Amino acid sequence: MSNSVEVSGSLRNRLVLTLIGGAAVLAMLLFFAVRSYAVQVAQQGQDSILEASVASMLDAATIRDGAVELDLPYSAFSMLSTSADDRVFYAIYQDGTFLSGYEDLAYSEGQPFETQLMRGSDVRTVSASRTMIGADLRTDIQIVLAQTQDALSETLDQISRNVALFGIGFFALAAALSFWATSATIGQLDKLTISVTRRGPQDLSPFAKPVPQEMAPLVKSLNSLMGRLDQSLSQSEDFIAEAAHRVRTPLATVRSYAEATLQRVDKEENREAMRSMVKAIDESSRAAGQLLDHAMTTFRADHLERDDIDLVELVAELVQRLTPIVDMKDLTLTQNGDGQVPYAGDPILIQSAVRNLIDNSMKYSPVESAITITVAADPAPRITVCDQGPGFPSNEIETLTARFQRGANAATTIGSGLGLTIAQDVALAHGGALHLTNQPEGGACVTLSFSH
Amino acid sequence: MRYTLVLALISLSAAAGAQEWEDRQLFNEGGGDSALRIISSTDTNLFAPLIETFVTRNPDVAVEYLVTGTADIDRRFRASPGDFDIAISSAMDLQLKLANDGFALPLEDIEHPAWAEWRKSLFAFTSEPAAIVVNREAFDGHPIPQSRQELIEALRARPEIFHDRIGTYDVRRSGLGYLFATQDARASETFWRLMEVMGALDARLYSSSSQMIEDLSNGTIIVAYNVLGSYAEPRAARDDVLEIVLPSDFPTTMMRTALVSQETTQAGAAEAFIQFLVSYQWEDDGEARTLPPLSEEDAIERATIGLEPALLAFLDTLKRDKFLTEWENALIQD
Known part of the structure; x- marks a missing residue:
């Protein structure tokens, strides 16, 4: 199975880019909107002062002795004094004839307010007129008033600077917020990933921790997938256990018939055939036993119950039980090591693991050889089973342990190494490990170590 | 500093000889390629010490100092702004209008309080109140008037004493006189009553403070109204019959201003001169001066005429004509 996943884009980058881009656009919009509003307000301010000023000028016009006086x-x-000492120009016309002021300032009939260039400066002009009616006189007084815009641009510059600072601050805050929001969001995914990664190899239970609403469908699918997986695994294990159980009883019947028949058969070649048959039946029943052990191990490892036990005593009991069988095969079984190794573990599982290891050793031991079981407390509680057989193939010793995984290869290792698989599962369930070594003087050693 | 002062009498052969000046002096002659031309309304004797100090500190600058009346400065400067580097005048309104009309060069580097400068191109450097100067002998046994109202009463009480013996500015000819008169008229109606009283007494009209003070000293007149206190003080110190009265009702205070011509060919030297002028005249340094320093206290406490566009109002032709008509009606009673 390949561990690499095809990656296309990054949620985090996409989120951050979208949020920061949005913030930048908003900050720009804010800047231009406020600035244009400020321009409008400032211009209105200047316009209304100009308007008031020109109105008071027009108001001062009087008719005396048939002539206009202003x-x-x-x-x-x-009222036109400004902080920037803006220049002021004006022109007074009577019916289009220049009276006083600056003659180069033209009266505009159409728009009251205009911005134009005068004597090298931008000026804002206001044009206003008043109709004067005397005894035998009707005349129009027109006044155009202009003021430079230095104070206005100073104010606008200041506003622009402030708004720009405000915009930058807004953008920085929004950017920080988007980073925070993005990592908070992605963090939920990371958390789920970590909790998936940290799970033990046998743990197929559903996720119970609360997740954000948006991730609920994913976790729901994941839980349902794992539920189905768990169900199908336990079904197949149940099936194997059921099959092994059902096969063992008829096998025992067949074996007893074969033994009985062997007593009655005299012909040597028939006896040989019967012996082979018994041997094959034994092999099959051993395999069935291992399958049962494996199913039991899997179940108990999933629901590990620890009791305070003494490993030495546990092994001694096992040795005593197995001695008759070992004797039958002309082998010796000896136990040595520490006097007492207390440990909290599942005694049934540990016994099953050790029995399978002894079983394996018996299978590979030559006649009249010894199998040694050593129980030690340091550095960690451990049980080592050594034989004087051919040992493990040196080119496979590294990979052998790794092969014993639940499920995938259980079926292919029935004959040669389901015992090691069981021992491995027991070790892992107790937080320990299984080590395979060859002795220098020949023979294989398997060490089952536990953690405290 | 004698060696720096060269009294240059107007040479008739000089090209500029066609123009007439009240006074014309060259300082530090040969100190530069061409002299810094200053057109001013301030009498040379008051301004010379300042220029001498300047040329001592800047030996590579020569200064040509040209004196004429305030109205004449405005006329000549507008006619040929390229002929002058600096214009100095006591007529604040005319100076402000020159700056407003674009004749002044902005000097961004000069640090000056906002109330004493306009657009970084017009710089005030003195605070000078308009005073009533009286001959004490004429008031022997009578109280010396301390305000315009008291002056009116004093003049009315003894018309035979004052007839033909009071003087004031001819506002038609003097820019400063016009400035003082318009500001007085703006402040109070008392001004017009005073003008009427003075008109009834056949007041003499002058175009400069120095002439008025001259006539006060020689006894031609015994009261002068709206004289520059700064001009009167040296004379009053020598001649103890003269007394300077700052009207207690509202003293009108003027600031002398300087500007650099937009068309100057010596912007560096001109700016250096303005920089020197404003720092020399700043009130805080303890140097003895011939011109009163710029005083922030005066600007706040006394009615100092502000450097603001409102000064343009009385320069409007229509308004000026109207004002002069009223003034003539009051003062010149044929």
Whole structure:
């Protein structure tokens, strides 16, 4: 199975880019909107002062002795003082004829307010007129007033600077927020990934921790997938156990018939055939036993119950039980090591693992050889089973342990190594490991170590 | 500093000889390729020490100092702004209008309080109140008037004493006189009553403060209204019959201003001069000066005429004509 996943794009980058891009666009919009609003307001401010000023000028016009007099009010110019000392120009016309002021300032009939260039500066002009009616006189006074826009641009520059700073601040805050929001969102995925990764190889239970609403369908699918997987695994294990159980009883019957028949058969070649048959039946029943052991191991490992036990005592009991069988095969079984090795574990599982290891050794031991079981407490509680057989093939010793995984290769290792698989599962369930070594003087050693 | 002062009498052979000046002096002659031309309304004797100090500090700058009346400065400067590097005048309104009309060069580097400069192109450097100067002998046994109202009463009480013996500016000819008169008229109606009283007494009209003070000293007149206190002080110090009265009702205070011509060919030297002028005249340094320093206290406490566009109002032709008509009606009673 390949571990690499095809990757297309990144959610995190996409989120961050979208959020930051959005913030940048918003900040720009904010800047331009506020600035244009400020321009409008500032211009309105200047316009209304100009308007008031020109109105007070027009107001000062009077008709005396049939002639127009215009006594410009001091205040009309006073109110035009600005912080930037803006220049002021004006022109007074009567029916289009220039009266006083700046002759190069033309009166505009159409628009009251205009921005134009005068004497090298941008000026804002206001044009206004008033109709004067005297005894036998009707005349129009037109005034155009202009002011440079230095104070206005100073104000606008200041506003622009402030708004720009505000926009940058807004953008920075939004960017920080988008990073935070993105990692908080992606963090939920990371959390799920970690909890999937951290699961033990046998753990197919559903995820119980609460997840965000958006991830619920994913976790639901995952849980349902694992439920189906778990069900199908346990079904197949149940099936194997059921099959092994059902095969063992008829096998025992067949064996007893074969033994009985062997007593009655005299012809040597027939006896040989019967012996082979008994041997094959034994092999089959051993395999069935291992399958049962394996199914039991899997079940108990999933629901491990720890009891306080003494490993030495546990092994001694097993040795005592197996001695008759070992004797039958002309082998010796000896136990040595520490006097007492207390450990908290599942005694049935550990016994099953050790029995399978002894079983394996018996299978490979030559006649009249010894099988040694050593129980030690340091550095970790361990049980080592050594024989004087041919040992493991040196080119496979590294990969052998790795092969014993639940499920996939259980079927292919029935004959040669289901015992090692059982021992491995027991070791892993107790947080330990299984080590395979060859002795220098010949023979294989298998060490079952446990963690505290 | 004698060696720097060269009294240059107007040479008739000079090309500029066609123009007439009240006074014309060259300082530090030969100090530069061409002299910094300053057109000014301030009498040379008051301004010379300042220029001498400047040329001592800047030996490579020569200064030509040309004196004429305030109205004449405005006329000549507008006619040929390229002929002058700096214009100095006591007529704040005319100077402001020159700056407003674009004749002044902005000097961004000069640090000056906002109330004493306009557009970084017009710089005030003195605070000078308009004063009433009286001859004490004429008031022997009578209180010396301390305000315009008291002056009116004093003049009315003894018309025979004051007839033909009071003087004031001819506002038609003097820019400063016009500025003082318009500001007085703006402040109070008392001004017009005073003008009427003075008109009834056949007041003499002058185009400069120095002439008025001259006539006060020689006894031609015994009261002068709206004289520059700064001009009167040296004379009053010598001649103890003269007394300077700053009207207690509202003292009108003027600031002398300087600007650099937009068309100057010596912008560097001109700016250096303005920089020197404003720092020399700043009130905080303890140097003895011939011109009163710029005083922030005066600007706040006394009615100092502000450098603002409102000064343009009285320069409007229609308004000026109207004002002069009223003034003539009050003062010139044939």
